[in-house]
Amino acid sequence: MHPTQFSSGDVIADRRADYARMLAENGEHEAAVELMEQALELVPDWPAGLVRLADYAEKAGLPEKAVPALRRALDLNPEDIFGARLKLALLGAEDVPDQPPSRYVEALFDDYADRFDTALVERLAYTVPAKLARLIADHDARRFENAVDLGCGTGLFGAEIGDRAARLEGFDLSVNMLAKAEEKGLYDLLAKADLSLDPSGSGLFDEGLAQARADLVSAADVLMYLGDLANAFALAARLSKPGALFAFSVEDAGEGEGYLLAPSLRYAHTERHVRQRLAENSFDVLVLTRTTIRMDGGKPVSGILFLASRTG
Incomplete structure (x- = not known):
C-alpha cells in the first residue's frame, strides 16, 4: 500500500477521504478538497490525509491550502515519507533540496515492486537497460570480472549485462525491489544501500566489501531520484578500479547548469552538471547519447546515456 493510502484510524474520515479520491479522479478537485478538509476536521494529525489534501x-489551483497542509504533514512526519518537501519546492514554497528524502524513495519503490517490470516495460516503453547494455557492448567487448549495479531494482539491467560479468552485485534502497531481483537469480550479491549518502555510509562497503573492486559500475534510471550527483559519483569512483567503465542514465534538463525538480518529483540533470561531477571524480566521458528513456503521461521523456571511464 502506498503511504498516502494509509488509514486515518477513523472510519468516517476514511470514508470521506475515499469519496474525495473518487471526486479527484473525475476531475472535481475543489469538491475533493472540501471533503478532505471535512475528513481532517475529524483527524487533524493525519499526515497522509494532509498530503492528499x-x-x-x-x-484545484489553491496553493494557499496546499502549502500549509504540506508543512503540517512535514511537521508530523520529519522523515518525510510522503515527499512533502519536494512538493513544497514545486509550489515555490521552499528551495529545491539537493536530495529527496530517502524514506520517500524507499517507500515509493517498496510499493511499486510487484508491478514494476510490467509498468515500466509494457506501459511506459522503458528501454534504458537494453540501450545502456548496447552502449557498453559497442565500445568494449571485454568480459567484466565484477559488475556493480547501483539501484538495481528488480534486475532489468542485470538481465542485460549478466552474461558478460563473472560476478554481478546489485544494490538498492528498497528491500521489496531486492526481493524481486533475487527471484530472478541473476546476482551473486544483493544488498540494501543508499546512494544519496556519503560513500562511507552508503552500505556499499559493509561486510568486507572492498573498495576499487568493480570494472563496471552501472546506474540505469536511478540518478533521477537524486539531485546533486556529488555523492553518487564519489561512490562510483570509490567502487571502480582504474580503467573501469561507469554506465548510467539521467533525465535531460537541457541547457544550463545544475539540475531541476520535475513535476513527476524526479530530478533532471544538465549535461554540464554531469560532466562536472564526473571530472571531479576522475572519470572521462567516452560516449554520450541523447534518447527517449520512457513514456510519461503519453509523452516521451528525454534522457542522456553516458559511458565514462575511471582514470588511473
Missing part, C-alpha cells in the same frame, strides 16, 4: 488543492 495538498495534492487536490494544487490541482
Whole structure:
C-alpha cells in the first residue's frame, strides 16, 4: 500500500477521504478538497490525509491550502515519507533540496515492486537497460570480472549485462525491489544501500566489501531520484578500479547548469552538471547519447546515456 493510502484510524474520515479520491479522479478537485478538509476536521494529525489534501488543492489551483497542509504533514512526519518537501519546492514554497528524502524513495519503490517490470516495460516503453547494455557492448567487448549495479531494482539491467560479468552485485534502497531481483537469480550479491549518502555510509562497503573492486559500475534510471550527483559519483569512483567503465542514465534538463525538480518529483540533470561531477571524480566521458528513456503521461521523456571511464 502506498503511504498516502494509509488509514486515518477513523472510519468516517476514511470514508470521506475515499469519496474525495473518487471526486479527484473525475476531475472535481475543489469538491475533493472540501471533503478532505471535512475528513481532517475529524483527524487533524493525519499526515497522509494532509498530503492528499495538498495534492487536490494544487490541482484545484489553491496553493494557499496546499502549502500549509504540506508543512503540517512535514511537521508530523520529519522523515518525510510522503515527499512533502519536494512538493513544497514545486509550489515555490521552499528551495529545491539537493536530495529527496530517502524514506520517500524507499517507500515509493517498496510499493511499486510487484508491478514494476510490467509498468515500466509494457506501459511506459522503458528501454534504458537494453540501450545502456548496447552502449557498453559497442565500445568494449571485454568480459567484466565484477559488475556493480547501483539501484538495481528488480534486475532489468542485470538481465542485460549478466552474461558478460563473472560476478554481478546489485544494490538498492528498497528491500521489496531486492526481493524481486533475487527471484530472478541473476546476482551473486544483493544488498540494501543508499546512494544519496556519503560513500562511507552508503552500505556499499559493509561486510568486507572492498573498495576499487568493480570494472563496471552501472546506474540505469536511478540518478533521477537524486539531485546533486556529488555523492553518487564519489561512490562510483570509490567502487571502480582504474580503467573501469561507469554506465548510467539521467533525465535531460537541457541547457544550463545544475539540475531541476520535475513535476513527476524526479530530478533532471544538465549535461554540464554531469560532466562536472564526473571530472571531479576522475572519470572521462567516452560516449554520450541523447534518447527517449520512457513514456510519461503519453509523452516521451528525454534522457542522456553516458559511458565514462575511471582514470588511473
